Structures are given as structure tokens and as C-alpha cells.
Amino acid sequence: MKTTTKPHTAPAHILRPARLKVQTPAESALSALKADRRASAIARAANVRATPRLMAFSNYTPEGYDGAELKPYAGRPGTEQVHALPSRSGNRLRYPDGRITDLSGNLLDESRSTT
Numbered sequence: 299m300k301t302t303t304k305p306h307t308a309p310a311h312i313l314r315p316a317r318l319k320v321q322t323p324a325e326s327a328l329s330a331l332k333a334d335r336r337a338s339a340i341a342r343a344a345n346v347r348a349t350p351r352l353m354a355f356s357n358y359t360p361e362g363y364d365g366a367e368l369k370p371y372a373g374r375p376g377t378e379q380v381h382a383l384p385s386r387s388g389n390r391l392r393y394p395d396g397r398i399t400d401l402s403g404n405l406l407d408e409s410r411s412t413t
Contacts, residue, residue: 321329384391384399390406391399398406
């Protein structure tokens with residue numbers, strides 16, 4: 299099996315350096331105008347996006363910081379209903395206060411009755 303080696307060459311940018319392009323005054327003015335327009339468009343876009351985002355999710359009011367996330371958690375309305383509802387065991391309903399009824403609501407265990 300014959301192997302050949304690549305000839306050693308330098309990269310093209312070292313062998314042939316780029317020529318400097320000399321701009322005419324008109325080209326220079328045009329490129330400066332384009333750069334100014336690009337910078338002002340970027341500044342406008344940044345201001346348009348940043349202003350609403352800064353105020354949309356903040357807790358700042360004109361009077362100052364209101365600290366809403368530091369208030370005690372009130373919970374969702376209606377979540378405490380579960381403590382008043384019975385648990386079903388077979389054909390019986392067992393209430394948290396100790397009552398035991400059948401599925402139609404008839405009291406089964408008289409000894410635990412509170413009425």
C-alpha cells in the first residue's frame with residue numbers, strides 16, 4: 299500500500315493578503331448613513347420592547363413597592379369543602395363528625411349520632 303504526503307502549503311490568507319479597499323467620499327457617506335440608521339433602529343426596537351416588559355410583571359405602584367408576594371397564602375376558594383364531605387366505605391358513608399349512614403342518607407350507627 300503506497301501512501302503519499304500532501305505538499306506543505308500555507309493558508310491562502312497568508313499567501314495573498316487582502317487588498318485594502320479605498321472608499322470614495324460618496325461610499326463613505328453612504329456607509330455612515332446606513333450605520334446611523336441601523337443604530338437608531340436598534341435603539342427604537344430595544345426601547346419599544348423593554349419598557350412594557352419592565353412594568354408588566356412588577357409590583358411597583360406609584361406609591362412604591364406593595365410586597366404582594368410576601369402576604370400570607372389565602373388558598374383557593376372552596377378547597378376546605380373536603381373536610382365536610384363523607385368518605386365512602388363499601389355501602390356506607392362516614393362523615394368527619396362520626397355519623398355513619400347508608401348511601402341514601404339513613405343513619406346506621408345510633409351510638410355515634412350527635413342529634
